[in-house]
Amino acid sequence: MPRGQPPPPPSATVLQALPLGEAPTRQRTPTPPPSVPIIVPAKAPDWLHTSVADLTKVDLGCHYASILAAFIRLEGAARYEDDGSRLPASGRPKVISNWVRGGRGTKSKTQPAVESISTFVAEWDGWWDAMQPEWRERNHQGRWRVDPPYRKEWEWGILDTYGTNGILSVVAGIYFWGVAVLSGSEDEITRWDNAVQDVVWVLEGLESTFKK
Structure with missing residues (x-):
């Protein structure tokens, strides 16, 4: 990919095409505008509108926009319960x-x-890892696998939680982490990108349970 162009959003299709352990080149200055529109449905509850507005004050580019888009779709699929x-x-x-x-x-x-x-990162790893369902596996680099297709029989456990105290907290963590690494090292940015890919995969997997 030519340097200076924003990476594609990490949808499930894109994630399967990315080599595990590698992150697309991230442009720091200026931050690329989101390529995924962030639209909260008018019928969504006030807490969702307010939270999304607060978690978009700093533009983190199209990868983070993909998390927000997946999160908004997921809460809608759960009927904002x-x-x-x-x-x-x-x-x-x-x-x-x-x-x-x-x-x-x-x-x-x-x-x-x-x-x-x-x-x-240490706090995130402990918190995030403890919430993963037993069927999740790691690859040879120790990262959670994001390449298998979703299976109907998979149960997501505690991650299957919505509303103000659910997956919103995960999105908030990714946002504040992303803001911090804007001025961080390339290794820190890559680590954040890896977490973004993982969270998007989980969000899309949760959404798939409503399509059974």
């Missing part, structure tokens, strides 16, 4: 907890920031 269930708060990265306590963009005008990328 919020039954009070939640992803585990134990082990959750501090910046996500701070954002939740700040009303998810409704109470505080100042967004929380990742203080240490290395600390955040």
Whole structure:
């Protein structure tokens, strides 16, 4: 891919075409505009409109836009239900907890920031890995596999959680991490890109359960 052009959004099709362990070249300055329109349906609840608005204050390019698009589709497929269930708060990265306590963009005008990328990555790995279903496998590089097709019999466990305390927290974590690595090293950006690919694969897998 020519240097200076934004990478394609990591849809399931694109992910299967990407060699595992490699991330597309990321343009830092200026950040490429999202190639996936971020449109929240008018019928969506206020919390979704507010959260998406808060998690798009910094443009992170088309890869992050793909996460938002997949997340919005997923919440719509779940009919915007919020039954009070939640992803585990134990082990959750501090910046996500701070954002939740700040009303998810409704109470505080100042967004929380990742203080240490290395600390955040360690927290993220522990939190994210603990939520993965037992059937998920890793590749030879130790990363979660994103190449197999989705199977109807797969159960997603705790990840199958929607509303204000569900997958939204995962999207928020990716956003604050992405903001931090805009000024980080190439290795830090690559690590973030890998996580983006993984999260998009999970979101699209969750959405597929509503199409059975």
